[in-house]
Amino acid sequence: MEGQNVEELLAKAERDEAEKLQRITVHKELELEFDLGNLLASDRNPPTGLRRAGPSPEAELQALARDNTQLLINQLWQLPTERVEEALVARLPEPTTRLPREKPVPRPRPLTRWQQFARLKGIRPKKKTNLVWDEVSGQWRRRWGYQRARDDTKEWLIEVPGGADPLEDQFAKRIQAKKERVAKNELNRLRNLARAHKMQLPSTAGMHPTGHQSKEELGRAMQVAKVSTASVGRFQERLPKEKAPRGSGKKRKFQPLFGDFAAEKKSQLELLRVMNSKKPQLDVTRATNKQMREEDQEAAAKRRKMSQKGKRKGGRQGAGGQRKGGPPSQGGKRKGGLGGKVNSGPPRLGGKRKGGQHQGGKRRK
């Protein structure tokens, strides 16, 4: 009796299992081809169900899609999983479908200057530990980055070294040195990159003669060539009608810290007087210069507007003429021009107008 019960139980358990699996099993003649890296499945079975369906096979398509998706999901659920931040995540394999690249394979790059040097000398990269013991804090800290082991920037006391000027700012010196190192590193990195891709450095754009250089580029190249002498361009002759370059001096000039004490005292007292006075001080020279500059700018803007309007008129007239075509050209042109001026112009001309506006915007800048 008990034996029969056990047998029945086992049989029932088997049947239950089969039923459970039935929900997710799909029968197909040919196995699907899976590319799990791309979440892709290809079904090569002949679509008999679909053929039977009429012109609108929506239900059959959905059924086919459901079956194929079920098979794909079955495959995906069999992948190794891990828990990442409370979510069940499956590790996908590499995609197997071969797709063409966007750009060709990069050619092998030339070695950087450091790599060449290391190769010559036989220097190999040293394996460094992740953490370094920090005496100050008494714990293991990382070698660089946030909360690193020996952080220069956190020091509140720097001893003035033996030979240095006692009034020099050592903190500023440190910061400056760091900035210089970073800039030098960046420069070298970009130089290596440019060398690898045979790109032009932006600072040397236009310096190499190509035959297609603009006037500005040529001018700049010429200036640089002039200054590249032993006397830094001081004894270079200029052509008879050549103008001296504008703005080649220092951009800002500062008074030395210890210089003329009398002059400094005078300027400081003057400053105090100006600040204390109730009446606003008017610098006549600066005011007149400012006024003149504003007037010049207004005049220039007006001139540009006039020339732009002229161009626009010409353009519109041309379009009008083309559109009217047949009738006598002069009459047609004038009419087109007048018609175009009114805001409710035909869309074609509207396009032209927009183009004109863009141009004007650019020039105004």
Add this chain to the structure above:
Amino acid sequence: EMRKFKISKWTCERVSTLQKLSENVKNAMLIKGGNANLLVTQVLRDVYALTKPYGVLYKKKNITRPYWSLFMFGSHNKKWPNNLVIGRMYDYHVLDMIELGTEKFVSLKDIKNSKCSERTKPMLLFAGYDFDVTEDYRRLKNLLIDLFRGPTVSNIRLAGLEYVLHFTVLNGKIYFRGYKLLLKKSGCKTPRIELEETGPSLDLVLRRTYLASDDLYKLSMKMPKALKPKKKTNVSHDTFGTTYGRIHMQKQDLSKLQTREMKGLKKRPAEKITEDQEKKSKRIENN
């Protein structure tokens, strides 16, 4: 000059467009032609929704565009009504272009149900043996995978698989259907799938094609050596499933071999003396 050095925007742009060993996700450009009609525009909008953020929908006013590698162009005229051209680029030239005509179209917004969130990786299904047999359809399948697959990821959240794009080829027509995934309970770990149509739904017909020549296609598929999966040459399997491995050792200096001291085999002092005498006599004889 070194202190004032700054990385210019020009350099940054150039560096980002450089050739890389393993490439980034392909950007798609969706353009509508001058004569595009409402249907074609809506198709482009839907594809844009599916390929965000790697797709860009261009309206008429955009001028210069950065480099892209996939494009979809929609137009409409009497000879080719409701036309869509899907294409891709290789090395700044067009690689493949396939023209598809839209016969029936139901947009995402016309099917009223909840939509999937954007930027999820879709599951792609292709049905019909035409996709493997005919060259045109094979390229089309490749192109569609390229367009819709999204970024390549190594891990995927199983609960985040939301939608399926199903392409079927039957009697010269391509049925493109989009479904939302509903995971139902089944008795075991793997859920049972139910689908809900969420769109877009397109009936397409293959029109003209411009496929790359075989050698150009092969060139574009070339994988750099670094990315090729490395074969393990010192592991072999036999028919019974046993795995054999080979380890290569360096030559051993046998004189430095550490053996166990066997005191019985040690030479006794008496024996040593007789040996020396024998050697001496041999030397004298030879000389």
